[in-house]
Amino acid sequence: MTDITIIGGGIVGIATAYELLRRFPGISLEVLEKESQLALHQTGRNSGVIHAGIYYAPGSLKADFCRRGLEATLRFSAEHGIAYEQPGKLLVATSPVEMERLAALEGRARTNGLAVRRVDVAELREIEPNIVGLGALLSPTTGIADYGAIVRRMAALVDELGGQVTCKAEVRNIEERANDVRITLADGSIRTTRHLVVCAGVMADRLAAMCGLGGDFAIVPFKGEYFRLAARHDHVVRHLIYPVPDPALPFLGIHLTRMIGGYVTVGPNAVLSLSREGYGKLAADLRDLRDMARFPGFWRTLRANLSSGLGEAANSAFRHHYLKACQRYCPSLELEDLLPHPPGIRAQAVLRDGTLLHDFLIRNSARTIHICNAPSPAATSAIPIAGHISDRAADAFGLKPEGALSR
Numbered sequence: 001m002t003d004i005t006i007i008g009g010g011i012v013g014i015a016t017a018y019e020l021l022r023r024f025p026g027i028s029l030e031v032l033e034k035e036s037q038l039a040l041h042q043t044g045r046n047s048g049v050i051h052a053g054i055y056y057a058p059g060s061l062k063a064d065f066c067r068r069g070l071e072a073t074l075r076f077s078a079e080h081g082i083a084y085e086q087p088g089k090l091l092v093a094t095s096p097v098e099m100e101r102l103a104a105l106e107g108r109a110r111t112n113g114l115a116v117r118r119v120d121v122a123e124l125r126e127i128e129p130n131i132v133g134l135g136a137l138l139s140p141t142t143g144i145a146d147y148g149a150i151v152r153r154m155a156a157l158v159d160e161l162g163g164q165v166t167c168k169a170e171v172r173n174i175e176e177r178a179n180d181v182r183i184t185l186a187d188g189s190i191r192t193t194r195h196l197v198v199c200a201g202v203m204a205d206r207l208a209a210m211c212g213l214g215g216d217f218a219i220v221p222f223k224g225e226y227f228r229l230a231a232r233h234d235h236v237v238r239h240l241i242y243p244v245p246d247p248a249l250p251f252l253g254i255h256l257t258r259m260i261g262g263y264v265t266v267g268p269n270a271v272l273s274l275s276r277e278g279y280g281k282l283a284a285d286l287r288d289l290r291d292m293a294r295f296p297g298f299w300r301t302l303r304a305n306l307s308s309g310l311g312e313a314a315n316s317a318f319r320h321h322y323l324k325a326c327q328r329y330c331p332s333l334e335l336e337d338l339l340p341h342p343p344g345i346r347a348q349a350v351l352r353d354g355t356l357l358h359d360f361l362i363r364n365s366a367r368t369i370h371i372c373n374a375p376s377p378a379a380t381s382a383i384p385i386a387g388h389i390s391d392r393a394a395d396a397f398g399l400k401p402e403g404a405l406s407r
């Protein structure tokens with residue numbers, strides 16, 4: 001019998017394992033990850049940005065976790081010799097509507113306690129000669145990280161603290177009972193644990209449903225396709241360059257990102273994916289399609305976001321459409337500059353009424369805690385999320401600092 005089992009070896013699961021072992025030394029803890037390596041899904045397939053928290057609704061978990069996550073990620077990377085940089089971010093407005101949205105974002109950023117500053121056309125031209133726009137908002141603290149390296153280091157620390165990380169362990173069923181939780185793996189073996197924390201990313205809704213915590217939301221997968229810019233553009237920008245996003249959507253728009261490794265990517269778009277974990281252009285999964293089709297919220301969100309969805313689909317199908325979106329603020333890019341780069345698939349929770357859930361959603365039963373929605377910036381926010389889950393575990397599971405558990 002393990003004290004705590006965590007499902008999911010992405011950054012949220014591994015950060016939570018590390019935090020629980022630090023706070024409650026002496027507990028037995030195992031992480032179950034279905035893949036042969038950690039961080040193979042969202043955590044290893046993202047933009048690598050350490051967000052500062054400009055966009056998020058004041059008072060939301062996202063705003064709080066992101067602000068604290070920036071500092072925590074920088075500190076962890078520095079302490080463990082993991083590469084990071086703080087080039088800062090420029091949100092560039094290219095139309096009068098976007099200038100209005102930029103003003104609203106500036107207000108929001110200040111309410112969130114962030115130090116941002118406006119950049120006019122002349123200064124924009126001076127600091128980013130390859131970028132055009134009517135104006136911009138500078139977030140000087142935004143950074144870039146190597147989230148895969150962070151996860152690997154945290155997993156080594158979990159091991160040092162006596163925890164166990166087990167890969168190739170796919171959870172197929174969860175049965176919560178009065179005194180324990182019974183977990184069935186794909187190979188038929190059974191694990192028994194006193195308590196369970198589920199950080200399963202794109203599979204969150206399925207695992208929540210196994211514990212009676214689902215049904216009213218579903219994960220809809222949105223693929224984010226990237227291109228890597230040709231090497232001649234490695235220094236095309238000094239900052240991270242973002243468009244001004246549509247406030248109705250949880251996605252930030254196609255941006256130019258300087259990556260750890262010294263190259264630049266452009267992306268991601270946000271196109272409905274026909275498979276939760278199929279990264280090929282035409283990947284489709286029958287179970288994923290069936291689950292989407294049966295969930296009424298999927299059809300409602302599809303209808304509500306039809307025009308932006310069609311735009312994203314066009315970006316995905318035709319490279320010159322994608323290029324146009326980038327050329328709005330970086331006109332020197334050409335079609336042959338867009339080289340292949342692996343896509344990612346976002347886990348986006350949608351409610352039955354079609355609402356795209358912007359904030360984190362965390363639920364618990366007597367013996368389980370489920371991270372039901374951990375969208376971007378959950379990589380930035382993983383360390384504060386882990387702290388929040390540990391607080392919740394202390395309350396719900398009766399954990400004491402010395403590691404004793406109430407049965």
Ligand SMILES: Cc1cc2nc3c(=O)[nH]c(=O)nc-3n(C[C@H](O)[C@H](O)[C@H](O)COP(=O)(O)OP(=O)(O)OC[C@H]3O[C@@H](n4cnc5c(N)ncnc54)[C@H](O)[C@@H]3O)c2cc1C
Nearest residue numbers: 008010011012034043046047049171201224344377378380
């Ligand atoms: C395209 C894209 C760009 C992004 N850009 C950024 C960014 O720049 N900055 C930022 O902060 N965030 C970004 N994000 C968001 C961020 O990457 C995710 O929010 C974060 O990685 C979520 O981590 P996670 O651990 O919850 O999920 P994941 O990394 O997806 O991990 C979940 C794990 O659970 C495992 N699992 C699932 N089901 C089971 C099961 N039944 N049994 C065992 N294991 C299971 C999976 O195999 C997986 O390894 C981006 C995301 C995407 C997709």
